[in-house]
Amino acid sequence: MSTTMYYFSGTGNSFFVAKELKKAFSGAELIPVVQAIQSDLVVTAADTVGFVFPCHGLTIPIPVKILMKKLDATSSDYFFATATRGGSVFRGFSIIDKALRKQGKKLNASFIINMALNDPKLSAFDVPSKEDLQALEEQAVQKIQDIKEIVEQRTTHHDDTAGVTFSTSNLLNWFLERLIPFMTHFISPAVKKYFYIDDKCTGCGTCEKVCPTQKLKMADNKPVWQRNVDCYLCYACLNFCPSKAIQIYSKVWMKSYTTERGRYPHPYVSLKDMAKQKNS
Template sequence: MLFYFSGTGNSAYVAKRISEVTGEEICSINDKIKSDKLAPKTVDNERLIFVVPTYGWRIPRIVDSWIRNSHFPGNHQVYFVMTCGSDIGNAGRYLRKLCNAKDLDYRGCAEIVMPENYVALFTTPEKEEAAAIIERAEPAISGVIDDIVKGNNLDEPGQTVSGKIKSSLINTIYYPTIIHAKKFYATDACISCGKCQKDCPLNNINMANGKPTWGKNCTHCMACICGCPAEAIEYGSHSKGLPRYQCPK
């Protein structure tokens, strides 16, 4: 079974590519979290694949918690594929610990560099640049698929001092200082369609007088701001004038 979490479509696309070859059944973690459900029952010895984005050089904490709370009885080989805008740091170290805690056979974590979607903090690419980045990612995606089909461990990035610092110290600081919805707001361009509320995996958006309002339970997936059809959502002043990225595949 293949599980994926995706805010703007990068991980969803990679998951689709993998499933097309392996035949894996796909399960959206977004939908499960939104409906307050855990993983469906798995079959003994079933291969498990998780395709997720990189938040603070590790997998998203909400995904980590969802995996920890879900039950995967039986013997399972587990593969992780992480999409990112630059690198995944030392994420593999924490995924190995997660698998040990769940009695799962960890088979590695692959890094797939995709277009940057983090418009709240970084600069997002124009359509042409995004398309070129995805094209460059295709060989890496194909390599991951080949390794999974052959039962090989996935190649992980080598451990570096900077990677260790990013995935430990910076990740620890990143969540309490950066991950919040305080700066999200809707402009007068809002058409009151409610798509942002529907897309939010944490049910953190409510509509008030036809405009979205944000609560305190945000994971910075960027589904709301990048998925708004009117581009009517901003994040402070940083997002103004920047492209809203959604995977075109």
């Protein structure tokens, strides 16, 4: 069985999972989504194709959506997807399944792995303790073993994607679970003034290194978010900044969401690992 896995990761959770899955499937190839989508057409000859990525706004992240539009899946016959998340409902597997069905294929297996939340603008965000991280890692490693067995046997399996809901009103939940993915894919990349730096910025350039696109460029020793480049909303710049100098500004509430909050990058991931996503 030949296996290719496409991965996208902002702060290392999904990279950790992808790396562990690579170890589990001997000879598997790991391809960064951000590199794959540089081509107009993404062709794979592997028998089994996997996708590993974080949940963003209840759905798949922007680059994975682009990948699904470009992927030629005709030579492969088993597909699985693994979403890492902080814990909300996840509504993105149907997008992958729909794209595959257009080519006469389907998403055979889908998995959810709960990991540390990397979104400091949410009130639920808290920097995880060592014990929390250890517990999450143990669960993740167990889940990776389950994924290995299911994928190797090529069985059909779909994890429950339910998570926390937003309110006790079913109607409101129904509405929000559709509105949030819509905002993630159509509104957020268009937002121009989202990130900003405060006076703690030392000009070290870490943010430019870890940004998986060309969105962030250093100019006069300061990061500048390029207006004509889409942001993938991965929050790598925010979470890896060693001075916590990158902040998110809320246009709605007209205040910073993040100045008082900590940051979360996965404990084992290196800046080099993240930089490799765009430069192999």
